[in-house]
Amino acid sequence: MGFYDYSVTDPQGNEVKMSDFKGKVVMVVNTATGCGFTPHYEPIEKMYEDYRDQGFEVLDIPCNQFKGQTPGTDEEIHEFCTLNYGTQFPQMHKSDVNGENELPLYTWLKGQRGFEGFGHGPKALTMSALLKTIDPDYKNNSDIKWNFTKFIIDRAGNVVARFEPTADMRAVEECVKSQL
Template identity: 65%
Template sequence: MANFYDFSVTTAKGEEIKMADFKGKVVLIVNTATGCGFTPQYTPIEQMYKDYHSKGLEILDIPCNQFGGQAPGSDDEIHEFCTVHYNTTFPQMKKSDVNGDNQLPLFKYLKEQQGFKGFGESKMAQFMKQHLSKIDPNYEKNSDIKWNFTKFVVDKNGNVVARFEPTEDMAVVENCIKALL
């Protein structure tokens, strides 16, 4: 059976990044989009990178255009947007699918390890529930990524320990990461 360290992803520049290179580190993996209501989450994600990278946090930003076409640009355009508007410094991968026939094998694995558990009860969570129930009335019954800015946390031993939907308070994500470092 595969484990986290068996996978790799490709950077926007075409370089392969092996998850095995992250042994002993905590990894936050997030599918992103530049034109999404959750795009401002780049700010706290970048702050976490600044605060915890030297303590062993790695972040993998994987742009995805599968949700509302909210990441339509090229890899270079997406990178420019993120660095100009959010001053991001963490690694950005090649735009990729996270669901369906062309999904990254890494995302298939992540979803098998941590399925969908709901959006919570916030106002935005209620909006997401209503929105997704129109697209797929059975969205709650599968582990697919539901929207941009879904986050997975992998511990220092390669265990996928958490999945956070985009509606989760970023302070909760940060507390999870701090506890693992």
């Protein structure tokens, strides 16, 4: 199976097929409203505004698996994002990205691009220290480590990159631009 064979559910319970995104560059991102990385909504929205006319889409999948940082309903999450960050990209139903109830799309994404580290710098060190307390073997599995992990899908449905939340958003944007 490939990217276009999967689907997710929107907040109204409608199926959103990945095949609807054929020919587009897609960022799939698990988000949270009460996280230190929540300000990532701002550059993600800016990229969406700047590149959507060139075929860029964002698939926002809120997730409450990381320290309960997305406690609200789908409606409350949407309201928070639009009021605080002016988001216009599609938001999906709050879902799991790891474990027994993870979205099949995430099982596939993680199988395509595993964890390659948090990079360097203070945020990377903080995330590494935190993850060691949660999962001592975190470096050796492909699980999503935290909110705002981003997968970039090219126009042919291939995962071309995985960016951990500690990645510089300029690098994420450069990757997106290189696929447009």
